[in-house]
Amino acid sequence: MIVSLFYDPISAQWTASGQLFAASAPNDCALFQGQCLPLSPYPMGARIFWGMVLPLVIITLLVFGHEAWRRICPLSFLSQIPRSLGVQQQFIIDEDSWLARNALTVQFCLLFLGLNLRLLLANSDRLLLGIFLSLTILAAVTIGFLFAGKTWCNYFCPMAPVQMIYSEPSGLLGSKAHTAPPKTITQSMCRTVGKEGQEKSACVACKVGCIDIDAEGTHWENIRQPDRKLLYYAYVGLVIGFYTYFGLYSGNWNFLKAGVWNETSQLSTLLAPGFFIAGQAIAIPKLIAVPLTLTLFSGAAYAMGLWTEKCYKRYNKQLRRPLSVDVVQSRMFASATFLAFNLLFFMGVQPTLGYFPILIQNLISWAAIVLSSLWLVKTWKRSAQRYTRERDGNLLRRQLGKLDIDLSQFLEGRSLEDLKPDELYTLAKVLPNFTQEYRQQIYLGALRESLEKRSILPANSLHLFQALRQNLGITDEAHALLLEKLQLEEPQLFPTKPTDHADSSTVVWRIGKSENKPNVAANTTIVRPRKKND
Ligand code: SF4
Structure with a gap:
C-alpha cells in the first residue's frame, strides 16, 4: 500500500471518466473556489487509505473492540519487530512520570497535529502521504526499539485516543476480560509463544491500567480523569x-x-x-x-x-x-x-x-x-458497580469452590455457577464457621488470580479491590500484609520482578518529577527489572 503511494502505474485508470471510481460531477468538472476544475484521472492510493481503510478501522473498533484492532494494527505490529528480533532495549516509562500522567493529552495533541497535517499536506498528495506514513512507522519502530511493552501504543500513537473513543468500555462484540477464567491471556494483552507452542503472557507492565488487558476495567478506572x-x-x-x-x-x-x-x-x-x-x-x-x-x-x-x-x-x-x-x-x-x-x-x-x-x-x-x-x-447499561460485581462474583465463585466446606446444603439444588454476584456475597457472609481465616483465604486467592491475569497490579490493587474487601470484611492493612505475603511466596506474580523476565531485564525511564503516587499499597514495593549488564 505504501509503495503504491510512491509508484502506482495502475489505479489512475480506475478513476478515468466512466470508470467505477470516477467522480460523478456535472460537466466532468469539480467546483472549487468559484471555478470549474477539470476532473483528470488520479492514482487512488490516498483515497483508498483515507476513504476506505480508515473508515473500516473505525467500524472494526466499534464492532469488535480495541482487542481486535490492536492485534492486527500494522503500527503496533511494526513497533514490536525489535522485540521479535530480540534487540529491544528495555526502558519503561515510569507510571509517576510526567509523560505517564499526561499520555492521553500528548496523544490527543499528536492526533490534532496529524489531522492538521492531513488537511494541509497528506490528504490527497500521495507522495507526502507516503512520506508521512513512512516517518510514522519509523517513529513507531524507534519507540518499539527503545521501550519495552507497547510503549508506542500506550504513550505516543495518535490513533490510540481514537481507539479509546470507539472501543471503551467495549466493542459491540468485544469479550469480557474481567470474567475470563484464570490464567487467560485476555483481549490484546502482549503475548509470546512458549517452547511447547503455547501462548504465554509477555506483559512487562509498561502501563498501569492497560487497555490491552481489560478495556472495560481501564474505562472505569480512568473515567473521572479530566483529560x-x-x-x-x-x-x-x-x-x-x-x-x-x-x-x-x-x-x-x-x-x-x-x-x-x-x-x-x-x-x-x-x-x-x-x-x-x-x-x-x-x-x-x-x-x-x-x-x-x-x-x-x-x-x-x-x-x-x-x-x-x-x-x-x-x-x-x-x-x-x-x-x-x-x-x-x-x-x-x-x-x-x-x-x-x-x-x-x-x-x-x-x-x-x-x-x-x-x-x-x-x-x-x-x-x-x-x-x-x-x-x-x-x-x-454498563456501570462501574456492575463491572465490579461481575468481576468480584466471578472471583468469589471460584474461591468459594476451593474451600473445604460443603456448600450444597446452602444452595438448595443450585450450583455456585447459578448464583448471581450479590447471592455469592450473601452466601459468603452467612456461611457458619466462615472465619476471618476463610475470608482471607478467599481474598488471597482472588488477589493471586487477578495478579496472574495482570487485570490488577500491586500498585492499583488496593483501589480496585475496595468493594471486595468491604464485602469480605478485610481491612486495608490486611490487604497490604496479604500482598506482601504473595510477593514473598510467588514473586513471579509481580510483573516488575526480574524473575518474570529473567532474560529481558528492565530499567525505568522517568520523564519529569513525581508529584503523587496514587493507590499504591503502603507496604508494596514496586520493583522494576533492570537492564542487562546493569
Ligand atoms: S501493560 Fe503489559 S499487556 Fe499492556 S501493553 Fe504493556 S506489556 Fe503489553
Whole structure:
C-alpha cells in the first residue's frame, strides 16, 4: 500500500471518466473556489487509505473492540519487530512520570497535529502521504526499539485516543476480560509463544491500567480523569471541523464527492486562500485556516460537552434515584462516541460512496446507524458497580469452590455457577464457621488470580479491590500484609520482578518529577527489572 503511494502505474485508470471510481460531477468538472476544475484521472492510493481503510478501522473498533484492532494494527505490529528480533532495549516509562500522567493529552495533541497535517499536506498528495506514513512507522519502530511493552501504543500513537473513543468500555462484540477464567491471556494483552507452542503472557507492565488487558476495567478506572473529557468532547468538534473545512475551503459542499482527491499537489496550496465563503476568497492562507478551523470547532465542542454534562448532572440530582457520577460520565462519553461515529460516517464517508449503487449506499448507511445504536444501548447499561460485581462474583465463585466446606446444603439444588454476584456475597457472609481465616483465604486467592491475569497490579490493587474487601470484611492493612505475603511466596506474580523476565531485564525511564503516587499499597514495593549488564 505504501509503495503504491510512491509508484502506482495502475489505479489512475480506475478513476478515468466512466470508470467505477470516477467522480460523478456535472460537466466532468469539480467546483472549487468559484471555478470549474477539470476532473483528470488520479492514482487512488490516498483515497483508498483515507476513504476506505480508515473508515473500516473505525467500524472494526466499534464492532469488535480495541482487542481486535490492536492485534492486527500494522503500527503496533511494526513497533514490536525489535522485540521479535530480540534487540529491544528495555526502558519503561515510569507510571509517576510526567509523560505517564499526561499520555492521553500528548496523544490527543499528536492526533490534532496529524489531522492538521492531513488537511494541509497528506490528504490527497500521495507522495507526502507516503512520506508521512513512512516517518510514522519509523517513529513507531524507534519507540518499539527503545521501550519495552507497547510503549508506542500506550504513550505516543495518535490513533490510540481514537481507539479509546470507539472501543471503551467495549466493542459491540468485544469479550469480557474481567470474567475470563484464570490464567487467560485476555483481549490484546502482549503475548509470546512458549517452547511447547503455547501462548504465554509477555506483559512487562509498561502501563498501569492497560487497555490491552481489560478495556472495560481501564474505562472505569480512568473515567473521572479530566483529560478524558477533553478527548471525548473535543473529538466530536474535530470530526465536525475536519469535514466542514472541505466546504469552507472549496466554497461548496460537494467537494468531498468530486474534486478533493484531484488536488494532488497540496504543498503548492499552503499559502493559497484557506477559506472561500459566500462566493468570496478570504485572505487567510490555508496554513492558518486549517488549524484555526480545527481549534475553533474542537474548542466549541469541548465547551458544549462540559455544559451539557453540567446540565445532565443537575437533572440527575433531581431524580428520585440518581445515577452514580461514573454512570453519568460514561453515558456522556457514550453519547459523544455515538455522535462522533455518525457524524464521521454521514459527513465524511457517505459522500465518498458514490461508486456503489444507491441500494448498497442505503444499506451501508442503515448498517452504520443500527450498529452504532446497538453499541450505545449496550454501553448505556454498563456501570462501574456492575463491572465490579461481575468481576468480584466471578472471583468469589471460584474461591468459594476451593474451600473445604460443603456448600450444597446452602444452595438448595443450585450450583455456585447459578448464583448471581450479590447471592455469592450473601452466601459468603452467612456461611457458619466462615472465619476471618476463610475470608482471607478467599481474598488471597482472588488477589493471586487477578495478579496472574495482570487485570490488577500491586500498585492499583488496593483501589480496585475496595468493594471486595468491604464485602469480605478485610481491612486495608490486611490487604497490604496479604500482598506482601504473595510477593514473598510467588514473586513471579509481580510483573516488575526480574524473575518474570529473567532474560529481558528492565530499567525505568522517568520523564519529569513525581508529584503523587496514587493507590499504591503502603507496604508494596514496586520493583522494576533492570537492564542487562546493569
Ligand atoms: S501493560 Fe503489559 S499487556 Fe499492556 S501493553 Fe504493556 S506489556 Fe503489553
